[in-house]
Amino acid sequence: MRRRGPLTLAFIAGVAMIIQFFSPHPILRTVYTEALNWYRIISAFTFMLGLISLMRSHITKVTHKRAGWGYSIVTIVSFIVMTILGFTYGTGAGTPFDKMYEYVYAPLGATVFSLLAFYLASASFRAFRARNIDATILLVVAIIIMLGRVPVGSFIRWGRFSLPGLAEWIMAYPNMAAQRGLLIGIALGAICMSLKIILGIERSYLGRGG
Amino acid sequence: MLIAILLLVVSQAGGQDTLAPFAPPTNIIAKDAPWDAGNKVIITWRPSIDKDSLAYYEIWRATPPFTKYERIGIIGSTDSLYEDHAILEDTVVIHEVTPGKQYRYKLRGVTPDGRFTILSEPSNIAIPRIQAFNIYRLNVLIAFILFTALFLYSIERSKRGFKFFIRRIPGLDALDEAVGRATEMGKPVLYSSGLNPIDSISTIASMCILGEVARKIARYESRLIVPNIDPIVMTVAQEVVKEAYLSEGKPHLYREDDVFFLAAQQFPYAAGISGIMVRERPATNLFIGYFYAESLILAEAGNMSGAIQVAATDAIMQLPFFVAACDYTIIGEELYAASAYLSGRPDLVATIKTEDWFKMILLILTYLGSIIVLLTKSNLFLTIFKVTGGS
Numbered sequence: 001m002r003r004r005g006p007l008t009l010a011f012i013a014g015v016a017m018i019i020q021f022f023s024p025h026p027i028l029r030t031v032y033t034e035a036l037n038w039y040r041i042i043s044a045f046t047f048m049l050g051l052i053s054l055m056r057s058h059i060t061k062v063t064h065k066r067a068g069w070g071y072s073i074v075t076i077v078s079f080i081v082m083t084i085l086g087f088t089y090g091t092g093a094g095t096p097f098d099k100m101y102e103y104v105y106a107p108l109g110a111t112v113f114s115l116l117a118f119y120l121a122s123a124s125f126r127a128f129r130a131r132n133i134d135a136t137i138l139l140v141v142a143i144i145i146m147l148g149r150v151p152v153g154s155f156i157r158w159g160r161f162s163l164p165g166l167a168e169w170i171m172a173y174p175n176m177a178a179q180r181g182l183l184i185g186i187a188l189g190a191i192c193m194s195l196k197i198i199l200g201i202e203r204s205y206l207g208r209g210g
Numbered sequence: 211m212l213i214a215i216l217l218l219v220v221s222q223a224g225g226q227d228t229l230a231p232f233a234p235p236t237n238i239i240a241k242d243a244p245w246d247a248g249n250k251v252i253i254t255w256r257p258s259i260d261k262d263s264l265a266y267y268e269i270w271r272a273t274p275p276f277t278k279y280e281r282i283g284i285i286g287s288t289d290s291l292y293e294d295h296a297i298l299e300d301t302v303v304i305h306e307v308t309p310g311k312q313y314r315y316k317l318r319g320v321t322p323d324g325r326f327t328i329l330s331e332p333s334n335i336a337i338p339r340i341q342a343f344n345i346y347r348l349n350v351l352i353a354f355i356l357f358t359a360l361f362l363y364s365i366e367r368s369k370r371g372f373k374f375f376i377r378r379i380p381g382l383d384a385l386d387e388a389v390g391r392a393t394e395m396g397k398p399v400l401y402s403s404g405l406n407p408i409d410s411i412s413t414i415a416s417m418c419i420l421g422e423v424a425r426k427i428a429r430y431e432s433r434l435i436v437p438n439i440d441p442i443v444m445t446v447a448q449e450v451v452k453e454a455y456l457s458e459g460k461p462h463l464y465r466e467d468d469v470f471f472l473a474a475q476q477f478p479y480a481a482g483i484s485g486i487m488v489r490e491r492p493a494t495n496l497f498i499g500y501f502y503a504e505s506l507i508l509a510e511a512g513n514m515s516g517a518i519q520v521a522a523t524d525a526i527m528q529l530p531f532f533v534a535a536c537d538y539t540i541i542g543e544e545l546y547a548a549s550a551y552l553s554g555r556p557d558l559v560a561t562i563k564t565e566d567w568f569k570m571i572l573l574i575l576t577y578l579g580s581i582i583v584l585l586t587k588s589n590l591f592l593t594i595f596k597v598t599g600g601s
Contacts, residue, residue: 022351024247024344026309039409043442050441050471057470067489112477116503119510119535127534179526182542184572186524188565189546190411191354195361196561197414204421204549205414205446 007200014198055079141170230325232260235267235290235317240336243293248309248340250295253333255317260327261287264319269294270329272314279316279329287319309340346598356571361564368560376559381520381538382551385496388518389426392493398433398468399423400492402483402508404499404523405476408442411546412524416499417443417450418549419522423496424454431463437472437486439479444471480504484511497521497536498545501528509535522548 013035020028058072085097092098130136147153148167156163196202235255243250258264264287270279271294282305285292294313297305307313312335319327368374392399401423403416420436427434434451438444448469455464472482484507487495495512497505497519505521505528512519513535521532522540532539540548543565550558579591 018354022344022347023342024245025340025342026247026249029247043407043440046441046445047474048441049445050438050474053441053444053471057467060467068485071485108481109475109477112481112507113503115507119506123506123510123531123534127530182526182529184569185543185565186526186546188357188568189524189543191357192361192561192565193411193415193546195358196558201365201557201561202418202549204553205417205450 006206011198228325230321230327232263232319232327233258234319234327234330238315238330238333240315240333242336242338245341245345248338249307250293251307251313251336251338253292253315255290257290258319265322267317267319270316274312276314307338309338312337350597357568360567364560364564365557368556374560374563376562379544379551381540382548384520384538388494389430391518393430393432395493397491397493398435399427399494401436401496403443404501405439406500407440410500412500415546417446419498421450421454422552424451425458428455428458428460436469437483441471476504480507483508487511487515491515492517495519500525506531
């Protein structure tokens with residue numbers, strides 16, 4: 001039962017979702033909407049599990065003085081402060097919670113995001129080294145695309161041909177063709193995976209029940 | 211008082227209550243939208259002969275006994291089709307079409323200065339009906355049945371002992387090497403299943419691969435760290451890893467603290483993993499699942515820490531970043547084939563062949579369609595294969 005129960009549930013839910021895709025009947029629409037609502041409700045409850053896990057891992061780090069335990073103190077204190085502020089003053093616009101979010105949390109997130117610029121530079125440097133024919137083609141195409149998409153690129157012309165036009169052609173044809181090839185493969189892979197799960201052939205995601 | 215009366219007269223002269231000497235639209239036909247949930251009526255008409263003098267038409271609707279019409283919408287004066295369906299405002303239904311109910315429609319034209327024509331003759335009575343099947347998705351259903359038939363056939367063949375050939379996937383072959391390296395160095399393996407929740411098929415595929423990877427790690431008695439962004443994924447990952455250690459007979463090596471919830475948002479998650487890479491120095495980083503802009507932050511941080519890195523994703527936009535920063539990248543559909551490839555189970559391997567067969571069918575149809583469309587300039591082929599989206 002421990003194994004059959006989840007597999008039966010997965011089968012019923014999977015088949016119901018397939019049927020609702022092909023039928024516009026309001027009852028099936030309701031089943032679909034309700035299933036999504038249930039998922040949202042379950043997700044909300046599982047955040048408590050996430051919270052317990054988060055606190056336990058950081059408290060363990062602090063008590064065992066593991067590497068970087070100081071950061072764990074920052075996490076625990078931040079969590080307590082934000083919880084107190086949220087419950088005491090609410091989370092609406094202009095509240096201390098909102099200000100902490102806007103002036104501390106959001107800029108920190110933006111800072112991590114901005115690291116991308118530096119990482120892009122270092123990754124591009126490695127990727128664009130002309131070590132072999134493939135890497136050289138990549139380098140040449142990258143130069144065409146980059147130059148074709150900045151204002152100075154529009155000054156580079158050979159008769160009727162322009163660099164932005166060439167860049168556009170590369171994006172619209174070879175690049176798009178490759179992307180569509182990948183997308184078809186991904187879609188078929190996803191359908192195959194779904195069928196394996198619905199029919200109970202793939203069970204490893206069930207953990208001990210599988 | 212006099213001023214008020216004058217103002218009223220002036221406002222009526224240029225306002226909604228003034229008749230314009232133009233003809234309304236004619237031949238109003240209402241019909242149930244086919245193959246739907248019975249919640250839409252399509253209204254067509256012949257535009258007014260004075261359409262150039264009109265700004266738009268007003269659509270009016272009545273229910274039995276058809277004595278009182280109410281205005282339900284407007285549409286341009288050159289248009290000749292209107293779809294009457296439910297309208298939501300902040301999730302509240304402010305206008306609806308009920309299956310089985312009778313509806314009649316009238317139209318009138320409105321000039322740019324706000325004058326209007328008389329109401330048109332009423333349409334016929336339309337009754338929206340609920341349909342059990344959406345015929346516009348018949349092509350998808352046929353394709354799905356064909357795919358399922360091939361799927362079951364390939365499994366049946368594998369059960370009869372037929373061995374399917376699957377090409378090597380270097381990224382998956384490298385997993386053994388990567389886990390072995392971590393064991394030799396006495397360092398952990400870090401596994402990220404991406405940002406998507408458990409309802410994403412790529413996350414489920416990632417959980418299946420996690421099971422295989424955890425089994426290898428348990429065999430080598432190494433350590434596995436799995437930080438999560440979603441609590442449901444975390445719960446599933448804990449079960450999958452625990453089961454893997456159990457199945458290898460090493461449940462005592464499983465540490466629940468190593469499969470944990472790290473952060474609920476993208477960049478805190480990326481920052482958290484980067485921190486783990488710097489502090490714990492994992493020998494191997496595995497990024498398997500669906501990733502967004504954080505992909506390069508994770509992969510570059512791992513690259514700088516000197517770890518061997520394997521990425522597998524179906525997020526096309528992130529593939530170039532992983533290719534640039536990781537040692538091996540498992541691309542697109544290979545992500546879904548990975549658990550079958552790693553487990554080596556004949557029935558799972560057989561299902562990968564289904565994808566290849568179906569891809570061949572699609573390829574033939576694509577060539578055939580291109581030739582037919584180019585030679586005949588007919589849209590029939592495109593219509594047959596058009597997939598209707600939405601619900």
